[in-house]
Amino acid sequence: MTGAEEHFVSLEGVTKRFDELVVLQGIDLTVDLHQVVCLIGASGSGKSTLLRCVNLLEVVDEGTIVVDGETITNGNVDTNALRRKIGIVFQAFNLFPHMTVMQNITLAPRKTRGLSKAEAKTQARDLLARIGLLEKADEYPDRLSGGQQQRVAIARALAMSPTLMLLDEVTSALDPQLVSEVLNLVRELATTGMTMIIATHEMSFAREVADKVCFLDGGMILEEGPPDQIFSSPAEERTREFLARIIEAGRL
């Protein structure tokens, strides 16, 4: 556990199995305050599972995770309180379809942080203005485009004033022309100093916003470093192969 205090998030030897399948194998990772860490790697390499372990949507089988000085993997942590500090945004948005945009954003602050309806609404309006969707406050999610829905999902997470944001392939379900509006918002979050762990297939975006890039392969972090190093001169053969395939697909 030495050194855990210095980092905002630190994972040590995190292992996760689904029955026989080992999804994460001895992951070591540290994230400092205001740092943006991008996780890259093929589908099934463990990126999403890693993110879910950090806010305890998945229970780790071995290893420890420390967030903000608190060990969250020893079973004594208040899961709900922890999740209020950590925002997560999913690939499929997962907005609540029976609620308006406004209700989606105000639900958790009202129910878990004791905000009054008026306070929560004021805060939500500020967030909606920030993401440029104030006029959609009373719409239902189904009437928004994918990009708009994802921005609302980000606003919904931000409404809890999280100290850490986990983004799980937030643009993977979007039409190409809608990707940039979401990435712009994430970029803005990064410039405001939000600590983030981002699983992504958008390599040029990762290169631009990341302080550190981790390449996952078969549930292990095969290689990590500053983006320039990972993208320009990767040390591992597997990383080179992965990046070559990405370039072939025209995504870098």
Next chain:
Amino acid sequence: MGKFLHAFFSPLGLRRAVPQIWDGFQTNIKLMVVAELLVLIFALLIAIVRGLPGRSTFPLRALAIGYTDFFRGTPLILVAYVWGFGIPALHAGFISNRSLFQYGIISLTLVYTAYVTEVYRAGIESVHPSQRMAARSLGLTYAQTLRHVVLPQAIRRVVPPLLNDFIGLQKDTAIITVIGVTEALAQAGFYSNDFFLYTGYSVAAVFFVILTIPFARFTDRLIKERERRERAQLV
């Protein structure tokens, strides 16, 4: 043919039968309204219990499963006999001193709660796990997630099958006649005994149909609207 018309649709008979059957039918309406309200509440509670997570809640879940299995498989008429005749015969104080109407309510509620629990449960399970995950990831508790995210979506989806079960319940209020509750069917029986005419049964049938048809049309409309909404979502 003339004989048949005279027996079931005698004009003079109709005039006499309608008020008498209506007198009984009001009891059917009371039975169904009270039973439906109770069923709505109890079935929701039992469906929630059946979905509880964790090993420690297993006894509760087992109890709920046992209840639904038992009362879904038991004929209503049998349950009604047990409550209407068996329980009073025990002379066990409070529980044996209820009115026949109350035993009727208990029987209908016990049997239909078992059906409706399954309807609710299907609705709860139809809400995609990612909805629960999203709610929990915002820090909402299990109960808050159920209350604000899962149940509103689940209940919306099960309204049509729910109304379908209630149509069944409305008709089955007639079964409560077997324990001596004077409802429409009982009145129809009295009528035929008094006048040697079956017109009372025709009138009772019409009453039941008149009550269920609007219910059925309402259900149809709900289903149609939902289909329209879901098609719109595909665009």
